[in-house]
Amino acid sequence: MNNPKIKVGVLGFGGLGQAAAKILHAKSQMCLVAVADQKGYAYNPEGLDPDTLIPVYHQQGSNGYLPKYGVLSNNSIVHLISQAQVDGYFLALPNLPNTFMADVTRQFISVGWQGVLVDALKRTSAVEQLLELQEDLSKAGITYLTGCGATPGLLTAAAAIAAQSFAEIHHVKITFGVGIANWEAYRATIREDIAHLPQFDVDKAKAMTDEEVEEFLDKTNGILTLENMEHADDIMLELAEICDRHQVTVGGIVDTRNPKKPISTNVQVTGRTFEGRISTHTFTLGDETSMAANVCGTAFGYLKAGIKLHQRNLNGLFTAAEVMPSFVR
């Protein structure tokens, strides 16, 4: 098995992008050759090292400052993807605004790039935008795998497997647990979570002062309970014909005052077997696995699976619920 390494690019270099670079560094089957952030990019066909990328990014604010291989650019994604030899990109970009991932995808199509794209999108409405690009992606020769993070992604795929035992699915319930020692280390994330609460929205949460957040968390003992979140697990399981989207619910508990997860992240699939019995399969993630491990590991598993699809000329849009991720060594 002397296959050449899969040449991987990572777009976005926040928490997930940096974790992705670290993960790739230990892989023998994949090699990180390209990274991009808002202000620049870096490309080395021989490979990029997270131990130089990450400090440069932290100190100078862009991969464009990387000695020898970095280029500063206000149009970093287009510049990078137009010239780099890359088999597949992990789009580790924050989807802000909610149309951003679809816009980036249109850029890939318009420069005539061919290969594999993988995202870890969360919102149903963002995946719906990509569905509209199905035919364009096919024609362009791009194999795009969407919703390939933890939820949607790992847990959605587990739900698709679990569904097999049943004649009819009644409910897919995804529950995640997050524990952080101190909310101030995750100000933006906590505000995003607060935005999901019934009496809030994104603008309202964003406008809160730190004191107001503190006060709010005091009332809940530091616990945020999130219910009925807009997560693309629903549309992915509907597209896979497993159930209707309204039968899928996603929620979680965030403890902002304790690094221990308040609840283990899990997905429960409840259905009726052909004999008429109602039962529930449960897939539970080990508490020691981080969001970065569950998101990025899964994304690269789908990237490898996507490469195989692409080699067989299977282009267009796929979701994590319809393709088995490959394990990447």
Add this chain to the structure above:
Amino acid sequence: MNNPKIKVGVLGFGGLGQAAAKILHAKSQMCLVAVADQKGYAYNPEGLDPDTLIPVYHQQGSNGYLPKYGVLSNNSIVHLISQAQVDGYFLALPNLPNTFMADVTRQFISVGWQGVLVDALKRTSAVEQLLELQEDLSKAGITYLTGCGATPGLLTAAAAIAAQSFAEIHHVKITFGVGIANWEAYRATIREDIAHLPQFDVDKAKAMTDEEVEEFLDKTNGILTLENMEHADDIMLELAEICDRHQVTVGGIVDTRNPKKPISTNVQVTGRTFEGRISTHTFTLGDETSMAANVCGTAFGYLKAGIKLHQRNLNGLFTAAEVMPSFVR
């Protein structure tokens, strides 16, 4: 979505074959058109009804006695597959002797049949025999999915999903619990289980009379405790590059006198994340789901996935660890 129904055949009409017929009866996307047992077969392109098939089989001992559509034959499989229009077969045959499934596969190849085959094989050595037919299956235009029952199958696929969070897999541990009210409904399956016990082998178990099985089960209070079983989950996860086969262990407890499971069936995947943390993901099946639901449901999910592969000209041998099963409505 006005696709014609997938025309399905079921070879073998023991406990699994009968459950398969019942499951198919409720599907809108699949239709049972062909069944075969040792003494005969039945074929109706308009569909076969389990409510007539099963009583005839119980009363007269073969599907060959089915009024109008039944044919008695000492070479039932070859006779059936040579003439019936079938998109995919579920091979619900007991693999006794251990070369039987491979022999049947060679029959499919030799009559020039094209389509999808799915098995629920258990033993590593049986899957190894099929691996030798990889090229012949490809040339013949057959898409063969092996190990598509519960274990291997449902649990192996869940393990392949669970592996995504980890940089390295240490152990995949499958533990099953089976409870059946009466062993006589699953004579072949129970003999296969007995064959796994230290003091037995396949020939010895096959040669046992019903009375001898009964006597043996009396000594163990109807309980079979199985450890380090030869299960193809190991080779399937090795082929998927997830871990070495010796890192996969399969064991379980079978209660032949109580439909309640003595233990919840589960798979645990332990590994190391990229940050160096050791953790375990666990996938647990609901106790109310029967072996029949978990095996046959999964087999038809892979059969549907196999049809899609076949339509795209992807022939040859695949395992349940590398293909995502589709949900069958």
